[in-house]
Amino acid sequence: MSGNKPSPGFTLVELMVTIAVLAILATLATPLFGDLIQKNRIDAIGGELTHLLQYARGEAITRGSAVTVSSSDGNWIGALSVATSSETLRRxxxxxxxxxxxxxxxxxxxxxxxxxxxxxxxxTTSLTVTLCPSSGTASGRTLHVYGSGQISSSSTACSS
Structure with missing residues (x-):
């Protein structure tokens, strides 16, 4: 008897349900993915700024002279320079x-x-720099430079 054998493929209904579930999951994950990207961007910028401050501190110790890190407009991720009294080390x-x-x-x-x-x-006896996303709900990062020269970083809440 050559009966009807079940097909090894998917039915149209099974395929549509699978696509609907994937669409719902993608809709829920998209905003979270955007926040994750923003948080990673803030962490990367915080790491680079910390490295720049540590570089300036190390150069001050190595050269035996004062080294200044300055922001031309108060924006600590914009135009920055690291300089001694006689030369610019980084810009x-x-x-x-x-x-x-x-x-x-x-x-x-x-x-x-x-x-x-x-x-x-x-x-300046201490410095605090707060990094926050321009939009979104991601948390930010705060960098602290203490009078001892120690630099630390912590998470902070940002208001959008």
């Missing part, structure tokens, strides 16, 4: 650190100077 143009579009940064000062001992000197 970031207006494009900023790590293609920093979509991220805003504000600091408690527009410059910070490391003494030859690696501690902060001058008018």
């Amino acid at each position: 970031y143009g207006s494009e900023g650190i790590n293609g920093s579009s979509g991220v805003s940064a504000s600091g408690t000062s527009t410059s910070v100077t490391f003494a030859p001992s690696g501690t902060l000197s001058g008018k």
Whole structure:
């Protein structure tokens, strides 16, 4: 008897249900994916800014002279320069650190100077820089530079 054997493929109904479930999952995951990308961007920029500050501190100790990191407009991810009294060691143009579009940064000062001992000197006794997304609900990052020259980083809540 040559009966009807079941087909090894999918029925149209099974295929439509699978596509509907995938569409629902994609709709739920898309906003979370955007926040993840924004958080990774903030973490990368925070890491680069921390590295730049550590570089300036290390150069101050190595050279035995004060090194200043300054932000021309108070935006700590925009145009930055690292300089001694006689030469510029590094400079970031207006494009900023790590293609920093979509991220805003504000600091408690527009410059910070490391003494030859690696501690902060001058008018600024500490520096706090807060990095937040320009839009969205991702958390931000706060960098702290203490008077001792130590640099730390922590997560912070940002209001959009």
